[in-house]
Amino acid sequence: MRERVKNIFVTVIFSLLLIGFSVANIMTPDLEFSKSERRKLKNLPEFSFQSLFSGDLFEDFEKYTLDQFVMRDFFRGVKAWSKYNVFMQKDNNRIYIIDGNVNKMEYPLDERSVIRAAEKFNEIREKYFQGKNAYVAVIPDKNYFFALGGYLSMDYEKMEQLLKKHIQGMDYIDLFYMMDQDMYYKTDIHWDQERIIPVAKGLLEAMGRDHTGDIHYEKKTLYPFHGSYYGQAAVKVEPDSLVYLTNDLLEKAKVYDYEKQTYISVYMPELFEGMDSYDVFLSGAKPLLTIENPENTSGKELILFRDSFGSSIAPLLLSGYSKVTLVDIRYVSSTILDRYLDFSQDQDVLFMYNTLAINNSAMLK
Amino acid sequence: MLFSSISFLYYFLPAVLILYFIVPKNRKNTILLIASLFFYFYGEPKYVVLMILSSVSGYLHGLWIEKAKVSGNSKLPLASSIVIGFSGLLFFKYTDFFIQNTNWLFNTNIPLLRLALPIGISFYTFQILSYTIDVYRGEAKVQKNLFDFMTYVTLFPQLIAGPIVRYTTVEAELAERSHSFKLFAEGVNRFVIGLSKKVILANTLGELGKIFADSGQKTVLFYWIMSISFMLQVYFDFSGYSDMAIGLGKIFGFQFLENFNYPFIAKSVSEFWRRWHMSLGTWFRDYVYIPMGGNRGSTWKWLRNVAVVWFLTGFWHGAQWNFIIWGLYFACFLVLEKFWLNDFFKKLPSLFRRMYMFFVLTISFVIFNADRLGDGIQNLKGMFGLLKVPFTGPETMYYLRSYGLMLIIAFIGATPLAAKGVAWIKERKHGKSVMNFVEPVFHGLMLLLITGYLVDGSFNPFLYFRF
Structure with a gap:
């Protein structure tokens, strides 16, 4: 691939990825809870001047962006897969899998x-x-x-x-x-x-x-x-x-x-x-x-x-x-x-x- | 806001990119300024005013110095800029340190202020001072546009964790800079490399450190693994941030100077500091060490200059004794190298030199990592078998196996091996074409992998944020 084509390719792909996920995140309706994680998901925080200046608004927004990210389960899977199979880590957040059996390391006593x-x-x-x-x-x-x-x-x-x-x-x-x-x-x-x-x-x-x-x-x-x-x-x-x-x-x-x-x-x-x-x-x-x-x-x-x-x-x-x-x-x-x-x-x-x-x-x- | 966060990657950055590239040239700095102020406000709502006041102060002092030059009395405005510049840093960063030590020395009970440290204050204070000093010296032209000056100080890619970009580096680009697919693509590649260093390597090594801290089964081997992984974590954390800053700079048309150059391949402490946090090293060299006389004059004068510079280097990193000791520790080795070690190592195979650097650096980061001096001493004792802990144990071996590959990748990543490998492939026939395809695909996949790591919520704040 020629240098110039590569540069255009990189620019376009990077911009598309960023903007694409950004738009998808904004357009996708928020979920109330995650069945796979068995927990309530964070919803868009309500605006108030008090929360804005205390920093709470942005702190909550951070949690919201993580919880409501499009294809969240897929991306969590990508991370877990790479930890086990690419970086050869034995566990992911203490979870390990043996023959399809999911276990959690519980220790120490x-x-x-x-x-x-x-x-x-x-x-x-x-x-x-x-x-x-x-x-x-x-x-x-x-x-x-x-x-x-x-x-x-x-x-x-x-x-x-x-x-x-x-x-x-x-x-x-x-x-x-x-x-x-x-x-x-x-x-x-x-x-x-x-x-x-x-x-x-x-x-x-x-x-x-x-x-x-x-x-x-x-x-x-x-x-x-x-x-x-x-x-x-x-x-x-x-x-x-x-x-x-x-x-x-x-x-x-x-x-x-x-x-x-x-x-x-x-x-x-x-x-x-x-x-x-x-x-x-x-x-x-x-x-x-x-x-x-x-x-x-x-x-x-x-x-x-x-x-x-x-x-x-x-x-x-x-x-x-x-x-x-x-x-x-x-x-x-x-x-x-x-x-x-x-x-x-x-x-x-x-x-x-x-x-x-x-x-x-x-x-x- | 962290670069390694979903909010930055998929909300802030796309919005800024769109706005920046659709507005006409003469509005680009305005977009950058607004974006940078929001970026800072997001993480530090209360202190954005302090940063604006510091910028305005730097701007006005620049004008004052320039004006005073005509009457030949520009020392007063320079002194004023230094005093005002440092007073903010001293007040917010060092007051409690001085109170604590006063209380300890004189058995007093002065209450601590317990102020939150404004993010990035050490970086932007040094940037502003580099500007006023350079204007005083005639090395930089005075900036007459307040908004352009504020754009320089608050520029979000380097605002909160460096590199310390001097005004002279971006002076011309603030007024006129070009944008191209080439620069954009280079910036993207650099940004993704930095993000990978931070999210994949530094954070994983940070996890290992946390496991060690929580472990009830400490062993000699675990102390060593912990110390080495912390050293690598700091490197990937900080150099990753610098890579991201340099990459973002390129995307927006700025060429920041390099901040790291494979410091762990250094064969001496002096070489290490020419490769580690270069923007800080050169700042102290140009604005403290050389004005004090550098290595000119007597040996005693040189020793004094080295001691002052390294005391300040350590103190810059944090208002704790361990940072001061860390700085002076390097000063000792610089002196030893100059008078004895360099000659000594010349006679020995380079392996000894590498072993020497490995020990010096590993121990230095144990000191760096200690919240209290006692913790550092405890960890050093643990490393050298002076605590009653076994050499190894099941937990140590488990984590060594589990994090072994990551540690190997980190070791290799800290050397120029990968860059040399890529360069070697590019020199082969069709190598460049192949790499032109492989590199962007690899970086795209890395971005998706990083997104997975971020979405799973496993990220740490940058270690250098608070310095």
Whole structure:
């Protein structure tokens, strides 16, 4: 190519790129939220002289230009792809992909956080559950299995040791040995309900509940399920299927939502298309829920202190109890639980959290 | 506003380009002035007035000096311009430093002012002073058009992080400059190279630095990786900005002087400073070192001049002791080289000279990077195994593997190897034609990749913004 032609070519292409994207950004309608990133996007900031002279207006405009850039997901993908494949970086914002399985490096272990979690469990047991059977179980995050491929992970052994050392009057149920890497969704942080029946059985057995034979479930499949890591990965990976297990018992079970003071269903497939598809299980994040089992008349109850992982396993634990109460102390303070719940019944107590919650226990109120 | 931001690339720059190229010649400076004021206002709404007042002061002092020359008494307006010029810089940048040290020395409790530093004040103050001094010396013609003078001071490509463009460099171009596809294309290429240096290399190395700072598993090797990556980050950050400034200058018809010339291939500290932040080095040489006598006179006088210049060079970078020590550290090596090291290294293979420079520079940037002197000492101790940390560990090895290629690219990018490779290809048969196609395609792809990096929100502010 001749020099002069090249110069014209460069000038035209550069100008077209800049002006083209500029016009496209201005013309394209703004989006309210990003499904792939599962977050609300910044909209054009409102003008005021106060925000203009304080600098807030331009600061907000910066965020707006990033959030509303045309083909944002494509460009994020370009960056992620280049990091993995051109610059041979092992992770992108701590996200790494092994055989289509998206994982996040969670490390290092925050020992103080683990001790704080143990103390919180002790405090709750002491306040409400003295003399009752209480258990602690920790769900390993995916990184526990996948980091073995040369990635960084927290010291899980130390976490278990610390918990066992600091919990009082409670038995530790080891889930690590019950689980394997295939029990998780490929694109999401959570475990896949379809694959955790053995974990549910193990938990019931550890808590001394009779688990009479196999319970039959009907599988219902929702597709495509783009998990929370899907958006963070920013590159194209195969979506998961979200399978939920149901049967007559679960169809009949009554779920009471204390926050909305209304009855809901165990599964809410209509929420699959929402911001977080995992909300299909017990409507997602809820401070207090009870699930009543009309077929179990033993009067035995389970109080399950849980995070989002609890939403999908709770239905599988229902067969062992007359009632399962799910308490999420990320959204309700543990000091006021007796205002809503009756702790005088025949109850088992299970504190079941995934390793990320234990490692960030400041969120447990 | 950052050059490496979506708002600059896809809102500000296209709008300015369109306006600039559609208005007639005699309105181009007006467009640049308005754009530059908006550019500054966007990042520093409160201090735009200070910058305008500084420019007007520089302009009026230029006229005063010119007028006073007739009566032979132009020293007074020159002194006035220097005092007023530096008073703004001293007040905003150094007041708290002096208060802190006064409190420490005399056990007083004078409250700090905690003023935000106006962006680019060190750069535009030096530019304005270069103008008034050059007018005084008769090396520059006085500028009678206030708006043209303000266009020079506020010119957005170099406004906030240099290079320090002297008035004499752009004097003629302010009045009359040409635009062409050739200049525009050269400017685009240079701009994209600078943007790539900043966004791809400097920011990624900055990420590595942040990982190190947050890490609970520090090791000797990690301290070294951190120090080397910080040194390279500063280089790519600042030289990237200078490339962008030079590129934008070309697009708008200005020819700024080079600010970096592969400083890491230098074989001595004096050569390093002839290749690093050249506009600052030459400013101190021409306006401080030579007027003080330079290397003329006794050895003691020369030592004094070197100490003063390097003290000021360090202090210019920031109102902290580590910057002063950083400057004086280089002064020590300049003296050592002159009296001993240059002769010593002549007898040894050049590998030793390279190793010497590597250590001197790496340690210098550890000092540069320290927020407090104690931090710098801690990092140096870590590098030399004086802290109770292992030599390496899983986290260190992971990040070495993960950032290894990026570090290699950064090392190579800091040398003229790539430029020489391109020049070699162009000398081959059809090489030029091939490169004429490959270069713009490569730069276009880089622009898209950079957009990806920016959209993902992973950018740092320029390190040199606050200097």
